[in-house]
Amino acid sequence: MKSCLIVDASKVIRLVARKILEDLEFESEEVADGQSALEACRRRMPSAILLDWNLPVMSGIEFLRALRSLPGGEAPRVLFCTIENDLQHIQDAIKAGADEYIMKPFDSEIIQAKFAQVGLL
Amino acid sequence: MKPDDFAFLSDLVKSRSGLVLTRDKAYLLESRLMPLARKRNMKGVDELVRVLRARRDEGLARDVTEAMTINESFFFRDIEPFDLFRNTVLPIFRKSRADTRSMRIWSAAACCGQEPYTIAMVLKEEAAKLAGWRIEILGTDISGDMVAKARAGVYSQFEVQRGLPITLLVKYFKKQGEMWQIDPSLRAMVQYQEHDLLHDLRPLGRFDVVFCRNVLIYFDPETKTRVLEGIARVMPPDGLLFLGGAETVIGVTDRFKPVPGQRGIFCLNRDPASAAHPESAASGAGAR
Ligand SMILES: C[S@@+](CC[C@H](N)C(=O)[O-])C[C@H]1O[C@@H](n2cnc3c(N)ncnc32)[C@H](O)[C@@H]1O
Numbered sequence: 389m390k391s392c393l394i395v396d397a398s399k400v401i402r403l404v405a406r407k408i409l410e411d412l413e414f415e416s417e418e419v420a421d422g423q424s425a426l427e428a429c430r431r432r433m434p435s436a437i438l439l440d441w442n443l444p445v446m447s448g449i450e451f452l453r454a455l456r457s458l459p460g461g462e463a464p465r466v467l468f469c470t471i472e473n474d475l476q477h478i479q480d481a482i483k484a485g486a487d488e489y490i491m492k493p494f495d496s497e498i499i500q501a502k503f504a505q506v507g508l509l
Numbered sequence: 510m511k512p513d514d515f516a517f518l519s520d521l522v523k524s525r526s527g528l529v530l531t532r533d534k535a536y537l538l539e540s541r542l543m544p545l546a547r548k549r550n551m552k553g554v555d556e557l558v559r560v561l562r563a564r565r566d567e568g569l570a571r572d573v574t575e576a577m578t579i580n581e582s583f584f585f586r587d588i589e590p591f592d593l594f595r596n597t598v599l600p601i602f603r604k605s606r607a608d609t610r611s612m613r614i615w616s617a618a619a620c621c622g623q624e625p626y627t628i629a630m631v632l633k634e635e636a637a638k639l640a641g642w643r644i645e646i647l648g649t650d651i652s653g654d655m656v657a658k659a660r661a662g663v664y665s666q667f668e669v670q671r672g673l674p675i676t677l678l679v680k681y682f683k684k685q686g687e688m689w690q691i692d693p694s695l696r697a698m699v700q701y702q703e704h705d706l707l708h709d710l711r712p713l714g715r716f717d718v719v720f721c722r723n724v725l726i727y728f729d730p731e732t733k734t735r736v737l738e739g740i741a742r743v744m745p746p747d748g749l750l751f752l753g754g755a756e757t758v759i760g761v762t763d764r765f766k767p768v769p770g771q772r773g774i775f776c777l778n779r780d781p782a783s784a785a786h787p788e789s790a791a792s793g794a795g796a797r
Contacts, residue, residue, distance in 0.1 A: 473666060478679055489675040491666050498670045504588065505674055 390508060391415045393434040395425040395451070396469070397443055401492075405438055405469070408496045412503060422446025426454055433460050436508055439486075441470035441477065449484050456485040465506040469494060510535050514558045518542075518573065521561065525574040526651060527707050527732035541576040545569075575652045579727065582620035583672035584627050586722070590751050590773050594718070595631050597771060598749055602717060603638065605747060611643040615716040617706060617740070618724035619648030622659030622699070623672075626691055628720070629698040630677055647713065649704035656703045662691035707732065710739045717745060723753035730761065737762045741777060750775040 392414040394405050402418045409416050417434070419425045423445040425437070437455075441448040448468060455461045465487045470477070473491040481489055487506045490498060503509045518538055519530040530538065539554055546557045549569070561569060585591050602612055616625040625648035632644055650656050669678055669689045682689040704713065706724070719740055725733050740750065741764040750765060751773055752758070758765040758775050765775040 473684075475679065475684055478675060482676065482679065486675075491670060494670070498667070501583070501671045505672075 389413065389415045390435040391417070391432075392436040392438060393425060393428055393464075394418045394438045395420075395422065395443065395448065396438070396440040397421065398440075401440070405499070408499045409438075411496070412500060412509060420444070422448060422451035422454075425451050426458075429455055429458065429461065429464070433463050436465045436467065436503065436506070438467050438469050438490075441468060441472050441481075449480060452481070452484045452486060465508055467502055467506065510539055510554060514555065517558055517562065518577075521570060522574050522577045523729070525570065526578050526705070526727075527729070527736070528574075528578055528727040529729045530577065537579075538577065542573060545572055545576055575654060578651055580620050580650075580652060580655055582623040582723075584623045584630075584669070584677075585672040585674070586624065586627075587754055587773075588672070590720075590722075591627055591631055593771055593774060594628070594751070595635060598718060598774070599631075599635060599638075601749075606717070610641055611645075612718070613645045613647070613714065613716045614718045615713070615720065615743075616646065616648040617719055617721040619650045619655070619659055619701065621655050621664075621668075622648060622662060622691075622701070623668075624648070624720055624722065625659070625699045625701075626662065626695055627672075629695045630681060632698065633681075633695065644698075646699045647716075648699055648701045649706075649713070650701075651703070651705045653703050656701050659699075660696075660701050662696050663688050664691070665689075706736050706739070710743050713743060715743050715745060716748065718749050718751070719744060720751045722751060722756070725756045725761075726753065733761045738764050741765060744777060746777055746779065748777060 390413065392409050394402050394416055396402050396405065397420050406416045406418065414436070417428060419428055421444045426446065439448045439452065448470065452466055466485065467488040467490055468481045468486050469490040469492065471492045478489050488502045490502055500509065515532070515535050515538065522528050522530055542554045542557060546553055551557050551560065560566060606612055614628055616628065619625050625646050628646055632639065648659055650659070663685070665688060669682060678689070681692045681695055683692070721740060725736065728736065737758060744750070752775060754773065758767070763778055766778045768774045768776050
């Protein structure tokens, strides 16, 4: 089964995302900050990471840079999912190694379209 | 909605657009016609039907039809057809049109432009191989509102996230407030025109590749046949047709046949009297 790590400080968003991803047959794990996300990835690399930008402890982009330098850290498809919707943020994300970028608010159709985009559906 | 009101509206929409509304679309009729009724200071859909029954109101009848010709689209819809267009169809025409270096492509139900602009983006991405080529893209739709929106090329955040890869958003769109505006170079590649598929298509000219996706599904069998045969008449013998994932030519017309192994692509049947080969018929029927 494909797995997705959901990284978002909001419990509500994590819940909504988990529900959508379960319908798409992803097994999901939730964390609330970048540091915990990194630890989760050290334990086991997920197939996908749904990543918010503004996080306590370690931000989304800091996490992404750290992830990409881990052994095996190139493997997960990383999809940013954030309220930041200006070109600069998007370009920085791509440069840091993000595969896709979702601008909040999102719905199941957007999640599905983006996961298809990165070849996971 | 009263059954005979529904019947009246669905007859009206069908006679004007070929669109078939089944009973389960009654709620859609209500929800789409309510704003229209309000705009005209009517109390509701009941009154709108009463007015339409009482007198010939061309403007209102047209607005009703437009509200119902379901207008939903995404960039790179279904992904695969555009991969096929890029990797299979373009190379074929690059060879067969090497002498004239020109091609015409038609998006026959262009909606708000996502399909023709997707084609334009694919061509841009392939620009290196197409240097010196003149490629025209025409987008047509029955709805004037859709055509106007397509021309403007301005999309909501929601619309640019359905199907458009983020790298292409960054490359070909500019943010304008909360909206995203497509690059002028892409807008310049596409011409738009209001056109009803049920009318004579020949004034539009000839097209090497036709995208007619997710519109036939709304038509009844006779209208499907009529539209496909009309399209066949504006294509050269080696032209190619793309249909939507739920659409086929099988059992609709023998002017086209599926291209084996290329899901969603159809070519002209040179010998329409003999039915399509059984193996290609099977691959077409298996489409999604
Ligand atoms: C569901 S959209 C499909 C858009 C696009 N081709 C796609 O696949 O995403 C259907 C479009 O067909 C248009 N349409 C409906 N009846 C039509 C007709 N008789 N002639 C031309 N366009 C029509 C509608 O206005 C609408 O924009």
